[in-house]
Amino acid sequence: MENNGQGSSEERKLQCSDVSKCFQLLESILDGEMGEEGKEILKEKLDKCQPCFEHFHLEQAIREVLKTKCTKQPVPHQLADSIRQMIQESK
Amino acid sequence: MSESQRRKYTQEEKNRIFDGEFMPHIDSMYNFAYRLTFDEDDAKDLVQDTYLKAYRFINSFEQGTNAKAWLFRILKNSFINEYRKKSKQPAKVDYQEVETYYNSDDVDFQGTTDLRADSVKDMLGDEISNALNALAVDFRTVIILADLEGFTYEEMAKILDIPIGTVRSRLHRARNLLKEKLRGYAQSMGYKTDEEE
Numbered sequence: 001m002e003n004n005g006q007g008s009s010e011e012r013k014l015q016c017s018d019v020s021k022c023f024q025l026l027e028s029i030l031d032g033e034m035g036e037e038g039k040e041i042l043k044e045k046l047d048k049c050q051p052c053f054e055h056f057h058l059e060q061a062i063r064e065v066l067k068t069k070c071t072k073q074p075v076p077h078q079l080a081d082s083i084r085q086m087i088q089e090s091k
Numbered sequence: 092m093s094e095s096q097r098r099k100y101t102q103e104e105k106n107r108i109f110d111g112e113f114m115p116h117i118d119s120m121y122n123f124a125y126r127l128t129f130d131e132d133d134a135k136d137l138v139q140d141t142y143l144k145a146y147r148f149i150n151s152f153e154q155g156t157n158a159k160a161w162l163f164r165i166l167k168n169s170f171i172n173e174y175r176k177k178s179k180q181p182a183k184v185d186y187q188e189v190e191t192y193y194n195s196d197d198v199d200f201q202g203t204t205d206l207r208a209d210s211v212k213d214m215l216g217d218e219i220s221n222a223l224n225a226l227a228v229d230f231r232t233v234i235i236l237a238d239l240e241g242f243t244y245e246e247m248a249k250i251l252d253i254p255i256g257t258v259r260s261r262l263h264r265a266r267n268l269l270k271e272k273l274r275g276y277a278q279s280m281g282y283k284t285d286e287e288e
Contacts, residue, residue: 024263031237031262033244054208061208062219062269066238069216070223075121076135080114083142087109090143 016051026056030063099150112158113145119159119240120166126235127170129224137174141166160246163236167250206270210277218280222272230265237262 016022022045029038045052100108120141124134144165145152152161211219223231236242236250244262248255 024259027263027266028259031244033259057208058206058211058270059266061211062266062273063238065211065214065219066223066234069219070126070235071119071122071239073122073125073134075118076131079121079135079138080117083114083117083139086139086143087146090146 012048012050012053014050016049019051022049022052023055026052027059030056030059105146105149108149108152108154108158109146112154113142113162116159116162117142120162122239123163123166123235124170126224126231127228128174133174137166137169140169140173144169157246159240160242160250163240163242164250167232206274206277210280211273214273214276214280218276219273222269222276225272226265226268229261230268233258233262234265234269 025034025041026045028034029042032038034041042056046056117138120138121134124137124141125131128134128137141162145162148165152158223234226234232251233247236247237244242250244255244258247258247262251258253261
């Protein structure tokens, strides 16, 4: 786990000078809004800043869990058919 | 709207667009509707209404543009304009929460640095789902659109009729609120959330 691995964090600064701005930027990168430029900024941040590193992994984990656990609401079987039928009737 | 635009598609084209471009999104639409209404019957009605409107206004859909975003916009508007009024179970809006976050410039979230990626990964579906459902509808919506459905900020701006900058900041605030709720669950599950000494 990255948080307690002293070795992995010893070269990173432990305080982030602008947490709010950095975290928002990391989120935009994770959202795929920063393109190629985002990849470079990300590498720099993850290499050099421990709070950014932790925030990035936390955000990534939350997204994965959201995507796997919150998208499986079973659709009622007849829904598609009843929509088609209502449209037929409305023609 | 000109005559040519109104009569843009033939019956055959309409059917092809409807079946080929609209219906494949029914799972995502239903999931969105259910997470807005928290009720299976209401979600079903909302999706039905949305598809009926989509068919009725199919001539204002431009082929080659994003059908899913177009449908989500209709669903969101139906929810706001009609559904919320007649809802058996009105969307729970915690105005205090909304006020605090909309009016505050101080959105730094130092508190979440002690929520660990590992404890999130170990959470069962219920915790994350409950945390999402507990958010005020505006915040819940941006997380659904971005993280569950993968819409871009630009698409979200169109779906929600808000500027891209607002999408970005609302999403950031929504995620902070979500992390706050998850931290509560992580603590109650007995995960160590304090910084290790």
